[in-house]
Amino acid sequence: MKKSSRMDEGNKLVDLRRIVQEVNSARDLQTVLDIIVNRVQQALRTEVCTVYLFNAKTNRYQLMATEGLNQSCKGKVTLAVDKGLVGFVAAREETVNIEDASKHPNFEPIPELGEEAYHAFLGVPIVHHRNVLGVLVVQQREIRRFDEADEAFLVTMSAQLSALIAHAEATGAIDGVDSPLRGTTFKGTAGGLGVAIGRAVVISQQLDLKSIPRRATEDSKGETLAFGKALAMVRRDIKQMKSNVKNQLRPEELALFDVYLSMLDDKALGGEVVAKIEQGQWAQWAVAKTVREHAKVFDLMDDPYLRERAVDIKDLGRRVISYLRAVEAQRAEYPDNTILVGEEITASMLAEVPEEKLIGLVSVKGSSNSHVAIMARALGIPIVMGVVDLPHTQLDSCQLILDGYSGSVLANPSDEIRRDYELILQEEKLVSRGLEALKDLPCETLCGHHTPLLANTGLETELHHAIERGAEGVGLYRTEVSFLLHDRFPSESEQVAIYRRQLEAFKGRPVTMRTLDIGGDKGLPYFPIEEDNPFLGWRGIRVTLDHPEIFLAQVRAMIRASVGLNNMRILLPMISSVRELDESLALIHRAHKELADEGVVCRMPPVGVMIEVPAAVYQAGILAKKVDFLSVGSNDLTQYLLAVDRNNARVSSVYNAYHPAVLQALASVAQAAAAAGKPVSICGEMAGDPATAVLLVAMGYNVLSMSSSSLPRVKSVLRSMRKDQADALWAGVQGMECASEVESYVDSALQKMGINKLLRPNRH
Structure with missing residues (x-):
């Protein structure tokens, strides 16, 4: 009677759980692989189970563990990447199930292994982030196909194994084993703004053991x-x-x-x-x-x-x-040159570190477009996000080099590498000194076209940076940051004091205050919002319209704070319909009237709408007629247009502001504002990228608002060219079909104009 690999599904689930638990208890990678081949062979009741791993140094697949084949070949037998059934599985990057391997054209047996006697072959690639790390194989003597349940089981084991192998390759250890992590490099998403050399301080918000x-x-x-x-x-x-x-x-x-x-x-x-x-x-x-x-x-x-x-x-x-x-x-203390490291860094964690000690930020989760990354850039510190293989719990007190250009994190680097990065730091300081000379100069092209550059603020420290770098006002004050730093909703009087400091710091210059924008990746600990899809859920104006008591208190505080200064403007986030705008305007007028009745002498502030969702793009002309100005939030608009979570490191490559659909949407908003006779600004990260800033000026954006650290670079580029050159650049990219084509064209054009590449460090 033939042997069968068919098993009860319930038993397979039990076996899978036990294997995963044993693997998690393993002390090193070899033990993990030995456990896998032994337990899989038993679970599938097959005669052979083998794991081959790709060796980047030799560019070959190496036999690392086997149950059923010659054990003395372990670690010695290697296969060329384009040879044999193992190479066939890896090249196809999918499961291969063959009833008689000996008849397959790619079959190349290795005599010392003793696999000639085995006919049934099931191979599954071990894939991690699109990279094939190896192949997991089961074999049996009889001629037959493994059933679908066996395939599903092996694919599941491969998925479990891939993350462990990737982690082990990066650190030389499995979780729970100490590792020196000497000279180890981890890759994430580049956040820009240069290089940091310092000591890691690991921080965790969750009580995860x-x-x-x-x-x-x-x-x-x-x-x-x-x-x-x-x-x-x-x-x-x-x-x-x-x-x-x-x-x-x-x-x-x-x-x-x-x-x-x-x-x-x-x-x-x-x-x-x-x-x-x-x-x-x-x-x-x-x-x-x-x-x-x-x-x-x-x-x-x-x-x-x-x-x-x-x-x-x-x-x-x-x-x-x-x-x-x-x-x-x-008794928490932070050393000088702190590089904050965590699985997921929050705004409150960032605010806990003294500004003079924080020089860098590394996060396992998130992307360079996440809220906390934007705040970090505003502080002028290098960041690397989405370092998914980072063994962050092992890094505390380690010496780190954070490369914000390439998105790399180097743990305990060699003296030679450290010296190389110290030279880069010295070069950066020289460039910064050169840009500082532009602080008091206007942002105007060689032909005299003026584009005010404003700063995005939230933390108190951002305010000082904005002033130091010559911001002409505040284009976006994120009021939710002060809410995040409280353990309850701040009172109206507390808000007045906070807002007054912003307005006084920029007396005589505009300060645009966005009403409370929570939800998505910005949750208040004392007002939790639990949703399956938070970015398409209860966030922004939707929350505050459902809670008019919160909205009214905030608007009253804003208006009271502006008494005698009259430089405050109100910005409404996440507007997706005319009805939402009408309701918001009614509440703002109500708050203004209440204060007037109470004897508070103040003018009605200008009110604007944030264009962040596709619906607002299509209704920009109608919305513009009802308000005093429009302001595009390019970060969220890009996210919603491209249907990509900007906090998700796995799809960070899909999030691209150069996408033709994004550029077309931005141009149509600028045209709608111009047709309505209303000014339009942009306060997303696109404004802070000197290359996209050139395109925005050509589209007709009147004001650019950005992280204060980006101000000198953007000003330097715009002062180095004429307006007609910007117009020609914008005309040249219209009609292009993909983001990479647009980006390549813009880079090439700027180089021909003599724009120094150092002005775009986040593109290195």
């Missing part, structure tokens, strides 16, 4: 004391919980709380944590490490009840770490 960074401490006594206090608080909480439910649970159920208390004793988890602290590790990591070790034991158990105890252990660990964090927050 895997996200706690390993950090050495010289104060073991202090860490042990903090741990003891945290334990006491958790014990108190557990006793209180037991007391709360003692009349509702049976004695045997109440006994579970005593089990939790015993887990925290010195003879159990508590003792192991203290031992790790005494070895020189800080308390949070010692707790996380100990808890993960114990939880893994329960995770691997067959009994469902015992497996659930892993959840209890993790919960205890999170409770202890939560109290430890409260203590840590009171």
